[in-house]
Amino acid sequence: MAEAVSVIGSYISPYVRKVLACLELKGIAYRIDPIAPFVGNETFTRLSPLRRIPVLIDGELVLNDSSVICQYLEDRYPTPSLYPADPGQRARARWLEEYADTHLGDVLVWKLFFQLGAKRFLFREEADEAMVRRAREEEIPAALDYLEAQLPPTGFVFGELSIADLSLASFFRTAGFVKYAIDASRWPRMAALVDAVMALPAMRRLADIEDRIVRVPLEQQRAVLADLGVALTADTVGGAPARRGFR
Amino acid sequence: MAEAVSVIGSYISPYVRKVLACLELKGIAYRIDPIAPFVGNETFTRLSPLRRIPVLIDGELVLNDSSVICQYLEDRYPTPSLYPADPGQRARARWLEEYADTHLGDVLVWKLFFQLGAKRFLFREEADEAMVRRAREEEIPAALDYLEAQLPPTGFVFGELSIADLSLASFFRTAGFVKYAIDASRWPRMAALVDAVMALPAMRRLADIEDRIVRVPLEQQRAVLADLGVALTADTVGGAPARRGFR
Incomplete structure (x- = not known):
């Protein structure tokens, strides 16, 4: 893969977890920008019009919605398949x-x-x-x-x-x-x-990270994740808390 | 096709309309049971656990959620395709x-x-x-x-x-x-x-039906639809209003 894909979203979100699980299981390299919707800045609003996580960025392509993203990963990176054939x-x-x-x-x-x-x-x-x-x-x-x-x-x-x-x-x-x-x-x-x-190795890798950051305030998560060897995006779309976008 | 598929749902619902549009455009014969979620009986609850419409029944297969159904129709009846190839x-x-x-x-x-x-x-x-x-x-x-x-x-x-x-x-x-x-x-x-x-012929066919029944009470819709030549299911899952399930 020429360039790693990136994911915007918190490790605590089940929607983000689905996407990270697909990436891990398919062996796709990725970087993460660990934010929550309520801290997203204006760039986040532009990338995610409903201010939801996760967002997947693959080159020029920006995708929202975990189900859309997982199906895209299946279509674009079909092996191993995570959707039944029938x-x-x-x-x-x-x-x-x-x-x-x-x-x-x-x-x-x-x-x-x-x-x-x-x-x-x-x-x-x-x-x-x-x-x-x-x-x-x-x-x-x-x-x-x-x-x-x-x-x-x-x-x-x-x-x-x-x-x-x-x-x-x-x-x-x-x-x-x-x-x-x-x-x-x-x-x-x-x-x-x-x-x-x-118990799957991919889920255990994610769970280990989740356990280490679940009680860490968002603004400190990048530092903790870097210490754990997680690949982070260069920039973040976190920052100015605009409004609550969780729901 | 050996047997027509059937759809449970109101012509007024945009979720049902998506599914009917796919069926019309793909030339798949179907029967309809024109109900709304708040009039579904216990059979409806069994077929649609969240009491939502549409429900698609194709032989033994019972499917919920309009997006899931439309994607199934594409997978099962791929021509003409309604999803971009890229x-x-x-x-x-x-x-x-x-x-x-x-x-x-x-x-x-x-x-x-x-x-x-x-x-x-x-x-x-x-x-x-x-x-x-x-x-x-x-x-x-x-x-x-x-x-x-x-x-x-x-x-x-x-x-x-x-x-x-x-x-x-x-x-x-x-x-x-x-x-x-x-x-x-x-x-x-x-x-x-x-x-x-x-303006598509498939959408005009549906719109003509919608215009004829939009102000017709649900319990009279089957009769009006039959007069219009619409293929109806033999049985209905409408009946006992259990609770409001619209939202």
Whole structure:
């Protein structure tokens, strides 16, 4: 590869994790600019019109949306493939990715992780306890019931590792930062799936980095990441906090 | 084709329209079950876990999410292609589709069409006037500014017709039901693009049907559609209004 691609986004985001997992698994060299949406400057707004992360930059091409980016990486760098070959299974994999992006994003990230983690830590605001309780007691169990019914007795969703497995695990990993863990006695297939994905060398490399920076303030993350040997972009689009763009 | 595929969903929905447009353009025979999410019965919940439309059923395969469905139709029925061949352009097309699904869905459908149309007509509730005003005066113009800058001087976004054009036009078509029209003096490329898509024979066939049923109560739509010669599913998953699932 002539030039490394770059990724704008936080290691804590499940959407960013999906993209980094695809890059790692496909062996594509990349640099990262570790920002969160609420610290993006005007360049970030230009690169990401909805002020969302991740952003992928590959030469002249600037791409938004984790699902669009992962599919692009598959199209542009097809080996190893992370999408099932059969059109029906490929569609089912994309649906599980969409379900994770929207519904798990809502119940695991917004209603749990953001309330208990980011909101307190970054904005010094209290969690919405009623929202958290409802997510824990009703919404997340209902989502796990649905997902459990989609999985085979053992192994990855479609046999070979695919974007479906990476997506589901990425969201539960972020929920793990606020101590959420799937009850393996109630949802054994989902618990085993997340464990299997998180045991992949590529995911362990990312998890090691995540663990080292999860409580490091954003403005200090570049220094910590550089110490860890992570390849960083020369410039950052972080800086002037314009407005909250997390949601 | 041995057996027609079927689609669950309302002709008024931009998400359903994208799927019907792909089916029409690819010449795939289909039957429709014209329901809206808030009238779906328990079978609907089983087929669409987030109670969203459209649902595509192709033999044993049940698929949710309009983007997943359109991409499946492309993979399974590749001719004529509705996705650019170049991976970078294909990714850009998927991004514009995602931008339409999420952001135009928010500002054109939820904040405009739903408030001024469906909410009054179906639920006898008043529109949130402040929300409508902000959408009209700020959010929709900002989205059009962004989109105008993405378009070539003339023609479809990537030269040949693609999912990007179909997606963008589908959302503005639904906004048109509450008399919204793009100001061609301010956004000439976007206005011309929507006009060009809506002039396609496939889109005109759909628009003729839409115009005939847009003010017909859901429970009477099957009869009106049958009179128009539309192929309907034998059974319906409409029925018991469980809860509002529109948003």
